[in-house]
Amino acid sequence: MISAVKKPLAKKDRRRSGLAVSPGSVHWSSASENWATPQDFFDRVAAEFGPFDLDACASAENTKCDRYYTPAEDGLSQPWTGRVWLNPPYGRTIGLWMRKAYESAKAGAIVVCLVPARTDTAWWHDYAAKGTVRFIRGRLKFAGHHKDAPFPSAIVVFNSQNID
Numbered sequence: 001m002i003s004a005v006k007k008p009l010a011k012k013d014r015r016r017s018g019l020a021v022s023p024g025s026v027h028w029s030s031a032s033e034n035w036a037t038p039q040d041f042f043d044r045v046a047a048e049f050g051p052f053d054l055d056a057c058a059s060a061e062n063t064k065c066d067r068y069y070t071p072a073e074d075g076l077s078q079p080w081t082g083r084v085w086l087n088p089p090y091g092r093t094i095g096l097w098m099r100k101a102y103e104s105a106k107a108g109a110i111v112v113c114l115v116p117a118r119t120d121t122a123w124w125h126d127y128a129a130k131g132t133v134r135f136i137r138g139r140l141k142f143a144g145h146h147k148d149a150p151f152p153s154a155i156v157v158f159n160s161q162n163i164d
């Protein structure tokens with residue numbers, strides 16, 4: 001079971017988790033749409049579905065993989081191959097990221113997504129519901145945030161075997 005249970009982060013993991021980013025930066029702000037994955041949660045997902053070859057959208061400070069795309073490269077317009085980790089920006093573009101995940105899986109990738117469980121949205125019905133959905137028990141405390149998220153989360157797994 002994937003749950004939101006937290007463990008203290010090892011020092012070496014702080015940079016990748018985003019905790020090393022200074023308050024006031026866009027990655028730290030709770031107003032940001034960039035909810036960086038807690039490292040211990042990512043490690044548990046990676047143990048089950050990884051290891052991951054690519055973090056599809058990230059920065060040098062919060063990437064979970066050695067290979068990653070940044071806004072400068074625009075992960076949406078790059079190829080996604082192998083095992084892909086996706087925790088997209090949670091704003092208006094989230095449907096584009098989920099469409100890309102779905103289509104990349106149809107082309108042979110395995111894409112594991114961490115998304116808010118917004119089950120009433122078009123992107124959820126059009127894409128997320130076509131993968132294997134694992135609702136997360138409890139609320140995640142995203143990296144750099146002091147409080148639990150104000151929304152529930154889910155893991156969505158797309159691979160060519162399990163999508164319509």
Ligand SMILES: C[S@@+](CC[C@H](N)C(=O)[O-])C[C@H]1O[C@@H](n2cnc3c(N)ncnc32)[C@H](O)[C@@H]1O
Pocket residue numbers: 017033034035036037038055056057058059062063064069070071072073074075076086087088089090
């Ligand atoms: C929710 S955070 C996830 C960060 C990290 N992948 C993780 O799982 O913790 C979303 C990231 O997407 C990046 N991002 C936004 N637009 C992007 C784009 N067009 N291409 C690549 N990365 C992008 C943001 O800078 C941010 O670091």
